[in-house]
Amino acid sequence: MARPDLFTRLHDQRQLRQAQQRVRTRRRITRRDGVRLEVDGHWLTGFCSNDYLGLSQQFEVVAALQDAAAREGVGSTGSPLVCGHHALHGQLEREMADWLGYPRALLFDSGFVANLAVQQALLSEDGDVCVQDRLNHASLLDATRLAGCRLRRYPHLDSEGALRQLKNAADGAAMLATDGVFSMDGDIAPLRSLSLVARLQEALFYVDDAHGIGVVGEHGRGCVAEAGLGVDEVPLQLATLGKALGGHGAVVLGEERLIGHLAETARPYIYTTALPPAQAAASLAAVKLARRDQWRRDKLAELVATFRDGARRHGLELLPSDTPIQPLLCGDEATALALGAALEQAGYLVGTIRPPTVPDGKARLRITLSALHGADQVSALVDAVAHARDNLPPPPSRPAGP
Structure with missing residues (x-):
């Protein structure tokens, strides 16, 4: 039987999108x-x-980028484990960890890449499961599929639904993942009840707080801190640098063992050119302003x-x-x-x-x-x-x- 023509399929899909507006x-x-x-x-x-x-064009942030680019150039020239990890990257990681109250942080090129790195490095195809809010960001959902583990979804903001899904999961490792602020609805996940569910079911709780960092809570420390939680209840969380901080990239924060494992094994971290040092300098300036202002x-x-x-x-x-x-x-x-x-x-x-x-x-x-x-x-x-x-x-x- 002849193979289906790829371009015919693309044409048909385009026609369908047009019909559906x-x-x-x-x-x-x-x-x-x-x-x-x-x-x-x-x-x-x-x-x-x-x-x-309003930090993307703020003069101190722009000046930090320009000054660093004049000294360091426009690119990092390599992956973090080869020659791409610059002192400015380390400063940004330490500043983020100090701000959000976590032992260690790891810098990524984007939130999408960071979510993929977390799940691929920590979950496997051997019976592991990731339980997620139905309205989680596409990067969290796609990361589970690419990690090869089972994806279970619960109704939006439904902690009891998350509990049921974890109870019915296989015997492998489990992760409970949620957005902090949901990017299309603007509401906030019930992190305290979800953290309790994760603890009861021995699941790793992971919060993608891309739209909460800088905006929610005292000093802009995000949804996790606003809920009165920390590294003990939320061992891993993600903060992007391209939303409230106005730049580009993302940081995963967590306990030492988890971040160390990501740095040594996460393929999206190991095999990607590091963020330009000048961009890290801009984000460092933006973090200081977000903490202060x-x-x-x-x-x-x-x-x-x-x-x-x-x-x-x-x-x-x-x-x-x-x-x-x-x-x-x-x-x-x-x-x-x-x-x-x-x-x-x-x-x-x-x-x-x-x-x-x-x-x-x-x-x-x-x-x-x-x-x-x-x-x-x-x-x-x-x-x-x-x-x-x-x-x-x-x-x-x-x-x-x-």
Whole structure:
């Protein structure tokens, strides 16, 4: 029998995405100025980035990158275990560990790579299992599949569901993994009850706090610290450098034995060129600012309240979130795309999120706030969203039945 033609398959898949209104396109950003973006020749106010603390263009952070690049060049020239581990990498790891209260940290090129490294290095195909929240980030879910162990998923935020899945798992090693702040919903995992579940079932508890670090809790120490937990209850957690810290890369923090094992055995760490030292210098400066500048988090909280109060007055359907991630549910893909296009015409750029990133019927606008926004900009956005909703064309009528 003849093999199926790959390009025919790709064509058919593209046609299906078009029919479902799920084709994705890249936008060309020409320039950035705070929250203002020049997109395809037009200046828009952005409410779509993860630069929650406004550090990506902060002058001390940019200066640190420029100074380090002038001294060290633009690349690390090798993997961490060959010649790529620079003193700046070590400084950043120590600063992150000190900030978050963990014995040791290990620097990775991205959060996706870090999640893959953790699961491939700690779990195997011999009966091991990873139990995860159904709405975990794709990097956690894909890491389990690539590690070859069994993936079990529990209903969103359901600690009892996690307990049932662990009880029914095989006799091998077990990991319980969750996002801290969920990137598409903006809500926070019940970490205290999940940590108890993990302890009762002798599972390693791993928290990906990509969207919590810098934003949640005292001094921005994230969801784990805010829940009153530490390395004893959460032996491993991930913090990204490309969200609230405004840069690039990620750090896995944990007890010495676990981090040492990752450094010696994790393939995505061993066989990847290390992060540029200049980028590590920028992130080091950003961490120090995040630890120091409580006003950034205070302002974010005020902006979130302004946004939600305005949305409530206009009757907009929001998910329950106290974080800078404020999803506006639209239901179907066509409505989300129409609202996004109307907002762009009004001068705003927001994230239009459709399946499979979110479940079917849960398309949304993912509106994100930054400490760089002003209250007047947030209020104006809410008014623009309400106006766009009120002026949507009616859905096409369905033909009458027999």
